[in-house]
Amino acid sequence: MKRFARPMCAAIVMALLLLTVILPAGAASAYESYAQCLSELGVFKGTGNGFELERAPTRAEGLVMLIRLLGAEQQATALADAEIPFTDVPAWVHGYVAYAYQNGLANGIAADKFGTDNLIDARMYTTFLLRSLGYRDTEGDFTYAKAVEFATGIGLIPSDLNARLASETFVRGHVARMSYDALRFPCKGEQTLLVEKLERDGKLSVGMANKFIATVIDPNQAQTAVDVADNKRSIVLIRAANGDSSWQGSGIILDADGTIATNFHVMDQAEAMMVQFDDGTIYTGEVVVQDYSIEHDLAVIKINKTGLTPVKLGDSNQLKVGESVVAIGSPVGLFNTVSQGVVSSIRDGRIQTSAPISGGSSGGALFNMKGEVIGVTASTIVDGQNLNFAIPVNILKGLSGKRALSLTAFCRETFLNPPQNLRLVREVDGVYYVQFDPVPFADYYNVYYAPPEDMYWYEPYAMVWSEDYSFSVDWIKPGETYEFAVKAVRLGAQSDESNVLTIKRDLSLNSRIPCYSDAWWVPDFSKICGYKENFHYTAYNCVSYYYSVDRFEYIEAYYDLLFDSGYYYDDVMSNELTGDGDSFNVPMYFYNPSIGKGIVCDITSAYGEFQIFTMTQ
Template sequence: MKSRFLAFFCAVCLLAAAVPAAAALSGEATRASDTLYTLGLLPGEAGSLSAAATRGDAVTLLVALSGCRAEAAADNWISGFRDVPASLQTAVNYASHQNWTSGTTVLTFSPDRPVTANAWFSFLLRMLGYSDKNGDFDVSGAAVFAQRIGLTPQRYEGALTMGQLYESARDALFFSYKDGSETVAERLVRKGAVSRAAANALGLLTPELSARQIADRYTAAVFQIALYRKPIEIDAQSPSADASGFFISSDGLAVTNYHSLEDAIYATVTLATGEVYPIDRVLYYDQAIDLAVIRVSRTSTEGRTTSAFACLTPAENPDVRAGDVAYSIGSPLGLGLSVSAGIISDPSRPVARYQLPCIMNTADISRGSSGGALLNVYGQVIGVTSGAYAYGNSMYLAVPIAPALTADLSGEGWTVAEVTEMVRAASAEDAD
């Protein structure tokens, strides 16, 4: 009886000790607010993260993210809004002067009104150099556009909470301005709005990325390919196979394996947003090295046109060595995008079916991942995931991307169906 009581007492003590630890576990919103607070981008400690974020909260954070608090304080331009309290006038006037924000009417800003995802991302996109007036995005679809170009790794809809506002702002720190000059964090440091020490301590300027950072920043640039090999499959919208691919330019230029398109007569890509775009042209393909460069239409299957896609940067001089960390992003089994981590086991492994040596690595892939991206720790593409040794363990293969980058892409190219016809005709001639 005594031993049972002692065991019970110990269990109660353990549970009691666990309560503070559990309560101390912080969620993503808390971590985001802590990051912004540490950088000095929040005026005070965060309150309730579940509270509704207002337009006033959004414009205050926007000016802080821009690194222009000093400029805002010195700007004497008056917006003319009659409902803005003195505490918000500096931020509202400056953001309005920069055409980052607009009022709900000519005379009202409605600072106490909940801010919607589309409104907030419209503010943020304009600050980054995008323009809805010039057709970069539509205000009604700003949140989806932000996810499509990789500004945020997740979909936001409706009115935002303070936690969501902080999360999206934290994610924006790693994103580049439209002109590609620098990231938001880099500009904040350059302008002296954020100390370099604080930015480094939080990993904002660190070139080497974790698996989480790779997933957050680059998944938007990878897509699932649906392959149709018969007209009946197109009519039924029932693809016969799946593969992967990734963008290398914001205007729709993308890379995949040649065998990812083999025997298809039509193909579409599905982005992380769930949007579907047709493959317009095949600009280059090589069976021997298993590479293809494609152009994805900028008009979705639902008739919506986009100005840009998220894209990956190929490594200029991929110095790949055994033991280097590598990440693969693809759509295994056609189930959606996923990320896996591993190491390079052989940077130049001769394989019978490929004309060029492959990069052998341990970053897991499965059927459907063909054509996905193999990245180094800096988020740069070093290879295109292509296959694996059937009877080996963790012996996955990626073909080098370099030939696709030096190929002549200036021609008109071919449709997916035309490539299939040409390959079949060439095979018939060889058989004769």
């Protein structure tokens, strides 16, 4: 028969009993697919309570599985009335015990006791599996004491399952997975899989054997978010402090000896740290920064604690948009919160996900549905809906882990310096161009401004550094003075402010706007709008200019120019002048507080005249 490729993991067969030994959260459902596949093959059977994958198996159940894997169930059932020396064997398993006893596969625990209801452990069941594959402990292939180690060494038990067997109570779920693997494993000294041998020997139909081989179960594929959530024991809450300031984030346990990954911005300027674990214990001892990347917002720390449960790292290069993911972290301090979503996009080298995260989730883990970490949760767009981002885990794998910095040395090395040499590079027609020296690794800069007499800076606006100039100012009125300062921003944290730059605009408008020679503060309507003066006169400390205007939009443009020049419309004074019907028709009064000068513009609609008045003193 055609041979198929063997998958990475396993599960097998058995009967059942009653015992309430519980698997870790989600583990039963992870083994369900193995049990179902074996049930269809006829080698794993349930009870009235289903497969009971959370219950510990008995010696009798393990023995039944062995005989089924040997394809000897028919011979065993034929021995239902055979004589055996054991008095503790019920009728349903009598033939199996008789067959095992007669063929030297199993002995009793005493001369008259088989130990039918005694619980079986991983070592005993592994011995049964090895025997079903043709390995014999009686012939020196392996020893009973080292059965699990031997099976792991030849690849029958994968390393991740071996770790679970060492840390978890042995249950029927483990039996299902181990039996599945054994059926797909080559028999001793052959290229033939055990399931192929059963088909060749007539113990299974060709159709059933082919169906079993074609139904490949990925042992790393968690079935639900419940399974992935079991990884919360590998996620920690981090509290950091600097002086009177404190903040919190999350972290990911990378190995059993205290290596933890988080975001750089969780560590940035931390003088002290506390790490809280899923079991409630808290670590406040020494913290060593093994490596960090400001560019990628990652840090790896080491604490003096062993016996931790690490995560399994996946391959972020294999991510596909639309696949389901689970995030675990501590948003706003809600320890180890689990949320689910999908990979929304791979954007600018980061993983965009709809799995909800919030402040405090930084440094937590983004898992695929195999239970592998594929990203470190880092940021969210507050104004959006479920627009969250994680740093691909393959970038984390690239950190060296060899820096070994104390927190003090780390803070000194990564301090965010303020921008230096804030300066005016040029001024053109009232537009001021400003530059400063860039700060390494700054994401952007906040520009602060205020009149010198103000005690507080106005709300900042963000900008990025550029080669020629970084920002410009075109709104300073003649005679006004403003102060400017810049702060560098990295991962949301600001540096101290730069030196203060003072910009004062000259009272003269001549550098940008042509003004009358006898009233330098009044924009020259004739030169600006192209109309020739009818006449103007100076008397009683008042200068007056008269024009015949046939396009009212030119007058409106002149008003706009006055506003740009620092003038403000004074409706109170305009109304008072309107009440003087002998002097003005439709007066508009404008005042420039910086220079203490006023201008009256009047329209004589009956003659199409535009008039401008100002006081010379």
